[in-house]
Amino acid sequence: MGIVNVTPDSFSDGGKWPDAVAHALALVEEGADILDIGGESTRPGAVPVPLDEELRRVVPVVTELAKRAGVPLSVDTIKPEVARACLDAGASIVNDVSGFRDPAMIAVASQFRAGVVVMHMRGEPATMQQNPQYGDVVAEVTAFLQERLRVLGESGIPPEAVCLDPGIGFGKALEHNLQLLANLDRVAALGRPVCLGVSRKGFIGALCGRELAARDPGSLAVACIAAARGTAHVLRVHDVAGARDAALLLAAIDRHHCSGEAASGE
Numbered sequence: 001m002g003i004v005n006v007t008p009d010s011f012s013d014g015g016k017w018p019d020a021v022a023h024a025l026a027l028v029e030e031g032a033d034i035l036d037i038g039g040e041s042t043r044p045g046a047v048p049v050p051l052d053e054e055l056r057r058v059v060p061v062v063t064e065l066a067k068r069a070g071v072p073l074s075v076d077t078i079k080p081e082v083a084r085a086c087l088d089a090g091a092s093i094v095n096d097v098s099g100f101r102d103p104a105m106i107a108v109a110s111q112f113r114a115g116v117v118v119m120h121m122r123g124e125p126a127t128m129q130q131n132p133q134y135g136d137v138v139a140e141v142t143a144f145l146q147e148r149l150r151v152l153g154e155s156g157i158p159p160e161a162v163c164l165d166p167g168i169g170f171g172k173a174l175e176h177n178l179q180l181l182a183n184l185d186r187v188a189a190l191g192r193p194v195c196l197g198v199s200r201k202g203f204i205g206a207l208c209g210r211e212l213a214a215r216d217p218g219s220l221a222v223a224c225i226a227a228a229r230g231t232a233h234v235l236r237v238h239d240v241a242g243a244r245d246a247a248l249l250l251a252a253i254d255r256h257h258c259s260g261e262a263a264s265g266e
């Protein structure tokens with residue numbers, strides 16, 4: 001899943017892509033299977049974007065990409081009105097970092113029979129990184145996602161349409177992110193694909209001592225570990241080419257796993 005930020009203030013690439021359509025098409029060339037288009041930054045401390053401004057940013061981009069991209073389009077928004085406008089314009093997935101807590105968002109996704117990415121977030125972006133506390137972060141995130149699956153199911157969104165996301169960096173301290181990454185199998189055990197967004201996030205900078213521009217290798221390493229363990233199935237990334245190569249290589253190696261036959265020499 002290639003990240004397309006149509007924002008002036010996204011934490012890693014805000015304002016860098018004045019031509020979001022061209023950037024998105026380049027990501028498809030690099031091998032993106034899905035594009036995730038967002039018009040409101042959710043970085044820690046981000047200020048909410050007014051509805052009309054978010055619509056103005058994303059709808060033209062979705063409209064154009066629906067004609068040209070040739071891959072499913074996801075809209076990264078917490079606003080039902082933005083989700084509706086983008087689904088109308090040709091998107092088919094809603095990625096809601098607030099986890100479909102707004103019944104109006106569930107209603108829109110259900111009406112359009114959209115795919116949904118349900119993410120766990122503690123609090124709101126403006127304040128979420130102010131001393132987040134959990135008893136057992138893995139148990140709490142897993143229980144939240146399980147509960148959302150139940151509520152969505154009762155509201156007409158079948159499990160087959162749902163992808164789950166632990167929300168790395170969303171109201172989580174370094175320790176919480178690591179606990180979630182080490183125990184992602186518990187989220188995967190809920191039986192739905194897991195979407196993982198670690199690309200360029202703060203914990204990679206903290207552990208590796210890297211500025212944003214130098215976090216792609218660390219991001220890829222974390223995504224690969226989760227993918228190789230079978231605990232992440234959709235990788236939300238800035239560096240699509242790297243993730244695509246990693247996914248191809250993992251799949252090629254997996255095909256030789258426990259086959260009982262000698263290596264074919266490929």
Ligand code: HH2
Pocket residue numbers: 003005007009010011012038040041042043076095096097117119165167168195196197198236
């Ligand atoms: N992370 C970000 C935004 N949306 N959606 C999902 N499902 N999972 C994530 O981990 C996730 C997400 C934050 O990254 P980015 O889009 O690069 O930055 P910003 O929110 O500042 O635009």
